Amino acid sequence: MRPIIETHSVTMRINGATLVDGIDLSVGNGEMVAIVGPNGAGKSTLLRLLSGDLQPTQGRIELKQADLRSYSASQLATHRATLSQHVNVTFPFTVEEIVRMGAGDMGIAAAHPLVEAAMDEVAVRPLRSRQLPTLSGGEQQRTHFARVLVQLACGEALHGPGLLLLDEPTSSLDLRHQIELVEIASRRARNGTAVIAILHDLNLAVRFASRIIVIHRGAVAADGRPAQTITDELIRRVFEVCVDIQHHDDGSPVLLPQAMKSIGPGNVL
Amino acid sequence: MTAIDGVGSAEPSLRSASSRPAPALLYGCLLLLLSGVAIAAVTVGAAGIPLGRVPVALGLWTSEQAGTLLARDQLVLWSIRIPRILAAAVVGGLLATAGAIMQGLFRNPLADPALVGVSSGGAFAAASAIVLIDSSYGDTFRFMQNAVLPLAAFLGSLVTTFVLYGIASRTGRTSIAIFLLAGLAIAAIANAGLGLLVFIADDRQLRDITFWMLGSLSGATWSKALTIAPVLVIGVVACFRIGRGLDLLVLGESEAFHSGINVERLKRASIVLISAMTGVAVSICGVVGFIGIVVPHLLRLMIGPGHRMLLPASALLGAILVVGADTLARTIVAPAEMPIGILTAAIGAPFFLAILLRQRGLAGL
Numbered sequence: 001m002r003p004i005i006e007t008h009s010v011t012m013r014i015n016g017a018t019l020v021d022g023i024d025l026s027v028g029n030g031e032m033v034a035i036v037g038p039n040g041a042g043k044s045t046l047l048r049l050l051s052g053d054l055q056p057t058q059g060r061i062e063l064k065q066a067d068l069r070s071y072s073a074s075q076l077a078t079h080r081a082t083l084s085q086h087v088n089v090t091f092p093f094t095v096e097e098i099v100r101m102g103a104g105d106m107g108i109a110a111a112h113p114l115v116e117a118a119m120d121e122v123a124v125r126p127l128r129s130r131q132l133p134t135l136s137g138g139e140q141q142r143t144h145f146a147r148v149l150v151q152l153a154c155g156e157a158l159h160g161p162g163l164l165l166l167d168e169p170t171s172s173l174d175l176r177h178q179i180e181l182v183e184i185a186s187r188r189a190r191n192g193t194a195v196i197a198i199l200h201d202l203n204l205a206v207r208f209a210s211r212i213i214v215i216h217r218g219a220v221a222a223d224g225r226p227a228q229t230i231t232d233e234l235i236r237r238v239f240e241v242c243v244d245i246q247h248h249d250d251g252s253p254v255l256l257p258q259a260m261k262s263i264g265p266g267n268v269l
Numbered sequence: 270m271t272a273i274d275g276v277g278s279a280e281p282s283l284r285s286a287s288s289r290p291a292p293a294l295l296y297g298c299l300l301l302l303l304s305g306v307a308i309a310a311v312t313v314g315a316a317g318i319p320l321g322r323v324p325v326a327l328g329l330w331t332s333e334q335a336g337t338l339l340a341r342d343q344l345v346l347w348s349i350r351i352p353r354i355l356a357a358a359v360v361g362g363l364l365a366t367a368g369a370i371m372q373g374l375f376r377n378p379l380a381d382p383a384l385v386g387v388s389s390g391g392a393f394a395a396a397s398a399i400v401l402i403d404s405s406y407g408d409t410f411r412f413m414q415n416a417v418l419p420l421a422a423f424l425g426s427l428v429t430t431f432v433l434y435g436i437a438s439r440t441g442r443t444s445i446a447i448f449l450l451a452g453l454a455i456a457a458i459a460n461a462g463l464g465l466l467v468f469i470a471d472d473r474q475l476r477d478i479t480f481w482m483l484g485s486l487s488g489a490t491w492s493k494a495l496t497i498a499p500v501l502v503i504g505v506v507a508c509f510r511i512g513r514g515l516d517l518l519v520l521g522e523s524e525a526f527h528s529g530i531n532v533e534r535l536k537r538a539s540i541v542l543i544s545a546m547t548g549v550a551v552s553i554c555g556v557v558g559f560i561g562i563v564v565p566h567l568l569r570l571m572i573g574p575g576h577r578m579l580l581p582a583s584a585l586l587g588a589i590l591v592v593g594a595d596t597l598a599r600t601i602v603a604p605a606e607m608p609i610g611i612l613t614a615a616i617g618a619p620f621f622l623a624i625l626l627r628q629r630g631l632a633g634l
């Protein structure tokens with residue numbers, strides 16, 4: 001498996017606070033990596049470093065064996081696509097116009113099949129003529145995901161499998177659309193894309209990710225396959241809560257917070 | 270986020286993407302309309318020239334028209350009216366395009382160079398040139414005035430726009446509340462400076478400064494119009510290059526970067542364009558407000574917010590509106606002439622309030 005992105009002792013300090021502390025990691029083709037951790041652990045800062053949005057104060061990041069800083073913004077956009085957590089659009093662009101923005105300078109006719117496919121995949125085609133500011137938060141989030149998928153497809157057509165970065169992509173979505181979005185990302189990973197997603201829902205992460213990286217206080221607290229990585233000891237240490245971990249027939253763990261478990265019949269307040 | 274931050278979302282467009290007009294049709298209609306307004310502007314004024322006499326005066330065909338009448342028509346057309354219409358069209362194009370770029374840069378449809386002090390900054394710099402350089406260099410300055418005033422106004426607008434962006438933006442995010450309030454403060458500072466210059470100016474300088482404060486195209490000449498026209502041409506050509514970047518900037522600076530835009534370069538180019546376009550327009554006709562806000566707003570309702578079509582279309586509709594407004598300004602109180610700045614404020618301010626009231630309704634306030 002060829003590494004798509006690698007970090008070497010990456011550290012990020014802002015105003016004396018260390019947000020990311022000497023992280024070394026390597027993510028290759030076809031991996032679906034979930035980054036989990038408590039609020040303020042440095043997950044979003046790490047993702048912004050990987051996207052080239054921030055420059056590390058120490059260490060080096062390599063994208064496809066070349067220094068991330070050696071890419072221009074336009075070159076970078078053909079190798080990695082990023083979905084941010086909140087995108088606020090004030091102008092009345094339609095869903096179709098937003099999705100088409102992912103195609104860059106590609107002509108409307110050439111981009112058409114990619115735009116249609118992405119709108120179908122995230123189920124926003126019925127909304128195509130609707131103006132984005134009039135849609136719900138979840139519908140807007142899906143529209144931006146379709147835009148990012150178009151950008152990824154355009155880049156992969158030129159350079160082969162790329163990098164897909166997702167910052168809490170499921171935060172505004174209902175259960176069905178959360179699962180659909182993560183399944184779409186998993187499909188991309190099966191086709192060779194390196195996917196890195198910040199997820200808060202640990203059950204979603206262990207169910208769909210091939211690898212979980214737990215970030216705690218700016219450093220990697222655990223990194224590996226979900227079944228081996230997610231343990232009650234780790235959850236207690238990192239998230240400071242107690243969980244009961246059970247296992248599916250296929251061996252994947254299911255987390256049940258103990259506070260919820262205690263509120264059962266006859267035990268309700 | 271403060272309550273004022275909630276104001277500043279563009280109204281929904283009247284048309285969906287599929288029913289938006291094709292570029293060729295849109296530009297064709299706007300060019301036809303501009304030609305119609307320009308022809309009407311040629312015929313009306315203190316010395317009326319009936320439509321039938323216009324082609325003869327322009328030399329397009331000959332007639333047995335009395336020689337003195339023809340000579341008078343030609344003098345009025347070529348020396349006064351056509352340069353003024355040309356200047357009005359260029360000024361309108363500059364102000365409307367600068368407004369549309371500014372709204373894209375700040376991701377807010379209420380941004381307007383005149384509203385947030387960029388025009389005032391340009392006017393203050395131009396007035397400073399009149400009073401301070403004129404007092405020191407006299408005749409040399411008057412000889413150079415056509416070149417010095419646009420440059421001074423451009424530099425004044427440039428400094429104002431940079432200061433405004435520096436205050437309102439931090440770590441890639443722009444606060445609309447701070448942006449509008451900083452704009453008001455900058456406009457107040459520039460106006461205080463203008464007041465000081467009025468205080469120390471002599472009679473002739475005072476007349477020139479008053480012209481900047483009210484806005485008028487009565488001093489338009491061929492040389493002035495031809496000095497600023499290249500800025501509009503360069504600006505519109507540049508707009509085709511920055512259009513996609515401004516579309517993506519609407520998603521936020523990070524998203525624009527993720528999508529392949531060199532955001533810092535785009536911001537610098539936009540600020541220089543806004544400043545150059547506003548500055549040279551101000552140097553010709555003083556402060557003419559609301560064109561930069563009304564024109565892009567009307568166009569967004571018709572063609573949507575995509576900047577690749579919006580920016581050139583703004584240049585055309587801005588030209589149409591200012592040629593029309595200037596024609597009104599020089600006819601409604603004839604034989605006197607109303608400063609065009611008063612007219613655009615009288616029409617534009619209620620329009621601006623109507624946008625705010627409508628947004629208040631959409632926001633459920």
